[in-house]
Amino acid sequence: TSTLSFAAVDLGATSGRVILGRVGPDSLGLTEAHRFPNTPVRLPDGLHWDALALYQGVLDGLRAAARAGGAASVGVDTWAVDYGLLDADGALLGQPYHYRDGRTDGAAERVWAAVGPEELHAVTGLQHLPFNTVYQLEAARGSVQLAAARTLLLVPDLLVHWLTGAVGAEETNASTTGLLDARTGAWSATLLDRLGIDPALLPPLRRPGEPAGTLLPHVAEYTGLDAATPVTTVASHDTASAVAAVPATEPGFAYISCGTWSLAGLELDAPVLTEESRAANFTNERGIDGTVRYLRNIMGMWLLEECRRTWAAQGSPAALPDLLAEAAREEPFGALVDPDAPEFLPPGDMPARIRSFCHRTGQRAPESRGAVVRCILESLALAHRRTLRQAAALAGREIRTVHLVGGGSRNELLCRLTADATGLPVVAGPAEATALGNVLVQARAHGLVPDRAAMRRLVAATQPLRRYEPGGDRAAWDAAAARIGVA
Numbered sequence: 001t002s003t004l005s006f007a008a009v010d011l012g013a014t015s016g017r018v019i020l021g022r023v024g025p026d027s028l029g030l031t032e033a034h035r036f037p038n039t040p041v042r043l044p045d046g047l048h049w050d051a052l053a054l055y056q057g058v059l060d061g062l063r064a065a066a067r068a069g070g071a072a073s074v075g076v077d078t079w080a081v082d083y084g085l086l087d088a089d090g091a092l093l094g095q096p097y098h099y100r101d102g103r104t105d106g107a108a109e110r111v112w113a114a115v116g117p118e119e120l121h122a123v124t125g126l127q128h129l130p131f132n133t134v135y136q137l138e139a140a141r142g143s144v145q146l147a148a149a150r151t152l153l154l155v156p157d158l159l160v161h162w163l164t165g166a167v168g169a170e171e172t173n174a175s176t177t178g179l180l181d182a183r184t185g186a187w188s189a190t191l192l193d194r195l196g197i198d199p200a201l202l203p204p205l206r207r208p209g210e211p212a213g214t215l216l217p218h219v220a221e222y223t224g225l226d227a228a229t230p231v232t233t234v235a236s237h238d239t240a241s242a243v244a245a246v247p248a249t250e251p252g253f254a255y256i257s258c259g260t261w262s263l264a265g266l267e268l269d270a271p272v273l274t275e276e277s278r279a280a281n282f283t284n285e286r287g288i289d290g291t292v293r294y295l296r297n298i299m300g301m302w303l304l305e306e307c308r309r310t311w312a313a314q315g316s317p318a319a320l321p322d323l324l325a326e327a328a329r330e331e332p333f334g335a336l337v338d339p340d341a342p343e344f345l346p347p348g349d350m351p352a353r354i355r356s357f358c359h360r361t362g363q364r365a366p367e368s369r370g371a372v373v374r375c376i377l378e379s380l381a382l383a384h385r386r387t388l389r390q391a392a393a394l395a396g397r398e399i400r401t402v403h404l405v406g407g408g409s410r411n412e413l414l415c416r417l418t419a420d421a422t423g424l425p426v427v428a429g430p431a432e433a434t435a436l437g438n439v440l441v442q443a444r445a446h447g448l449v450p451d452r453a454a455m456r457r458l459v460a461a462t463q464p465l466r467r468y469e470p471g472g473d474r475a476a477w478d479a480a481a482a483r484i485g486v487a
């Protein structure tokens with residue numbers, strides 16, 4: 001056949017989806033087979049992901065995919081860094097923690113007492129995020145669960161394990177743990193030794209495109225998919241899948257993968273491991289084909305999502321289009337926040353946190369919801385500007401076009417503000433970049449697409465994209481950037 005369907009399991013922080021991607025030599029189309037909520041649960045010991053509910057959603061999604069015509073293969077991606085622990089019998093030890101759980105407070109300092117931040121960075125090339133797996137493992141040190149653990153599986157690898165029985169660590173996601181050597185792409189034996197982490201916990205690495213296994217009989221039976229259906233290793237880190245599907249057809253592009261997080265940066269051939277890069281907290285995560293995702297995490301649409309959750313919990317929910325329309329009518333450059341301020345990381349009353357940020361920094365706090373949303377979007381646009389300028393300078397590259405992919409690409413105001421703030425053209429879309437990257441890596445493994453460049457050309461040729469030319473008042477943007485010290 002010259003056209004095949006692939007099932008992309010794509011779990012995000014707020015929902016999971018199973019998407020069918022139909023791929024031919026010149027065609028690429030997605031249909032959503034199933035969507036289910038991802039609702040973290042707070043237990044006495046902290047905030048957790050409900051792994052079984054997520055897995056059940058995956059199974060139901062695969063069943064819907066089977067009914068919609070079936071799939072030549074299945075691929076799984078989710079957010080990074082989080083993991084489940086298996087005991088010697090292969091049973092899951094407790095529910096995986098959510099990376100926004102506060103138990104990692106102080107863990108980084110304890111890790112640094114053994115291996116300093118400069119040295120960690122020199123080995124892993126990773127940005128410092130308080131929830132990197134290495135710090136989560138430090139927080140778990142001494143626990144009964146960790147003592148009983150024989151295998152650590154990152155969330156997508158855990159789902160693949162339950163689907164197939166296979167055990168492995170996909171490398172793009174493994175690169176977010178803080179335990180992988182950025183130069184060799186292998187687990188760092190030296191780091192593991194110095195940090196007292198049992199190397200046997202970490203499974204053998206596998207690469208996007210490689211087969212992971214085939215569906216277990218009971219999975220095939222429940223879902224109605226073929227018994228021999230392969231699960232193909234994809235870029236299981238959602239951001240790596242999104243970057244794989246950036247519709248860039250020429251060099252000189254930057255990307256912003258914009259969802260709950262904004263991941264802004266460049267695709268490089270080799271890591272940037274300089275002290276300047278470390279100081280600016282850039283990361284060298286792995287992409288497909290051994291590429292480097294040179295980027296920085298920006299707090300992203302999380303700020304808006306948490307505002308909406310707070311307003312809904314207070315009894316007055318607001319629809320996103322209404323909020324954005326109100327924000328568009330607000331005066332520009334009222335209050336501005338640093339989206340990366342640590343107090344914005346945990347779940348909570350985000351409007352109140354934004355107000356107190358403004359008071360603390362001598363600004364008038366936004367009062368209306370429209371003003372709060374305007375503040376968030378302009379602050380994100382300025383963070384996009386700062387991050388892309390830094391990335392270009394630190395990597396010695398010139399940026400000619402910004403590709404904004406992910407759910408945030410549907411937000412016209414954010415796209416326009418980002419074009420204005422950066423002074424660069426922004427090509428918005430596809431919104432489903434992650435699912436497309438997942439599908440395309442499977443399609444390539446099945447011989448339908450020859451290489452990465454062809455994958456991107458196919459996305460560019462088939463998906464609706466919208467271009468925003470930079471406009472607005474340059475001097476006003478420069479002044480706003482200077483005002484919050486981002487230049």
Ligand code: LRH
Pocket residue numbers: 013078079080081099237238239260261263297
């Ligand atoms: C985005 C993402 C990001 C990680 C974070 C934990 O979904 O994978 O790349 O830093 O979640």
